[in-house]
Amino acid sequence: MPSSLYYNAKLILPDRVMVGGRIGVAAGRFVEPSTLSQPHMIDLNGHILAPGYIDLHVHGGDGSDFMDLTPEAFLQVCRCHVRHGTVALTPTSTVARYDQYIRFLELCQQLSGTETGGAQILGGHLYGPYFAPEAKGCHPAKDFLTPRPDRDAQLLSYAGSGLVTLTTAPEFAGADALVRAARERGVLCTVGHSYATLSQMETAIKWGVRHVDHLFCAMSDRARLRQKQAYPMRGGVLEATLLFDDLTTEVIADGKHLSADLLRLAYKLKGPDRLALVTDAMRAVDMPDGEYWFGCVGDGERVLRSDHVGLMLDGQSLASGVMGMDHCVRTFRQLTGASIPDVIRMASLTPARILGIDREYGSLEVGKRADFLVLDEELQIQQVYIAGHRVV
Numbered sequence: 359m360p361s362s363l364y365y366n367a368k369l370i371l372p373d374r375v376m377v378g379g380r381i382g383v384a385a386g387r388f389v390e391p392s393t394l395s396q397p398h399m400i401d402l403n404g405h406i407l408a409p410g411y412i413d414l415h416v417h418g419g420d421g422s423d424f425m426d427l428t429p430e431a432f433l434q435v436c437r438c439h440v441r442h443g444t445v446a447l448t449p450t451s452t453v454a455r456y457d458q459y460i461r462f463l464e465l466c467q468q469l470s471g472t473e474t475g476g477a478q479i480l481g482g483h484l485y486g487p488y489f490a491p492e493a494k495g496c497h498p499a500k501d502f503l504t505p506r507p508d509r510d511a512q513l514l515s516y517a518g519s520g521l522v523t524l525t526t527a528p529e530f531a532g533a534d535a536l537v538r539a540a541r542e543r544g545v546l547c548t549v550g551h552s553y554a555t556l557s558q559m560e561t562a563i564k565w566g567v568r569h570v571d572h573l574f575c576a577m578s579d580r581a582r583l584r585q586k587q588a589y590p591m592r593g594g595v596l597e598a599t600l601l602f603d604d605l606t607t608e609v610i611a612d613g614k615h616l617s618a619d620l621l622r623l624a625y626k627l628k629g630p631d632r633l634a635l636v637t638d639a640m641r642a643v644d645m646p647d648g649e650y651w652f653g654c655v656g657d658g659e660r661v662l663r664s665d666h667v668g669l670m671l672d673g674q675s676l677a678s679g680v681m682g683m684d685h686c687v688r689t690f691r692q693l694t695g696a697s698i699p700d701v702i703r704m705a706s707l708t709p710a711r712i713l714g715i716d717r718e719y720g721s722l723e724v725g726k727r728a729d730f731l732v733l734d735e736e737l738q739i740q741q742v743y744i745a746g747h748r749v750v
């Protein structure tokens with residue numbers, strides 16, 4: 359069986375850098391170099407060899423959005439993001455009609471684990487139906503759903519390869535039954551676009567909620583809740599995320615959504631094992647500045663790509679990201695001073711753990727899938743390998 363041995367590499371391990379490291383690849387997996395007989399020898403000349411990135415929250419790229427709801431659009435997004443070091447991702451839906459969610463989940467199921475020519479599809483992140491109208495962000499409010507057993511059961515029937523992550527605002531009536539049913543089917547339950555109080559979040563953790571979408575964005579906090587409540591002041595989703603160790607979270611690390619001080623705060627309080635980097639990228643990744651559809655063409659929202667970020671047409675409010683994970687990794691490191699093992703872990707092993715797939719993905723460990731990157735000293739992508747095959 360053909361095998362390769364990469365040597366003279368700077369290996370990025372979860373907790374350290376190994377200079378002059380070696381790693382073997384055979385049958386798409388990392389293997390002990392000493393077990394290989396006559397492998398193809400590859401000198402990395404001191405370049406960095408890092409695990410491939412995993413994106414938990416991504417909508418589009420290269421002009422396509424997963425909500426275009428065609429296999430071609432899915433493949434185009436996957437091929438865009440692999441150029442930025444993402445080797446696996448969970449396609450993330452946006453607010454849409456109910457039949458469009460079903461089509462989205464069907465496509466996730468159909469394409470999950472297949473050869474895309476780019477990042478591998480891990481299963482869908484259903485994001486959009488169960489949002490609180492006050493926290494709608496750039497999503498159109500008209501199509502939000504509240505939990506309803508018959509509809510929920512149909513959506514949850516895609517659990518597994520079609521549906522791996524479900525976002526909900528926990529303050530809705532029926533959210534407890536929805537989260538419990540999703541957990542029974544092995545779906546990761548997250549909170550996003552929510553105006554819950556801290557105590558509602560504490561209850562939601564008991565149902566099985568374990569993660570919070572894009573920290574600081576489209577969520578309640580003390581100041582927002584204060585506008586509707588008397589004393590004492592109370593915490594919201596933001597404070598709950600920082601307080602509870604049971605909750606992991608993610609930041610859009612494009613340097614446009616959050617300032618350096620908010621990234622530093624998230625990094626300090628959650629740490630690299632509970633904080634993942636995400637792109638929250640829309641279709642305008644690797645596209646020129648201008649107007650785009652966020653979500654489905656024709657019935658999503660019109661947004662702008664400008665100043666390396668997505669904006670609402672007013673040019674003020676944020677409307678998702680337009681940069682790849684490589685940019686987010688470099689930006690997070692520059693703005694926080696995080697070490698290279700920490701920042702790469704937040705884009706690889708930590709998201710793999712959050713999804714519960716870290717036995718297979720997320721680090722350069724013998725037995726895991728050989729999804730890896732060759733980077734230069736500035737963490738720019740030089741090469742990308744998926745299951746041992748060079749893709750970029």
Ligand SMILES: [Zn+2]
Pocket residue numbers: 415417450638678
């Ligand atoms: Zn998003």
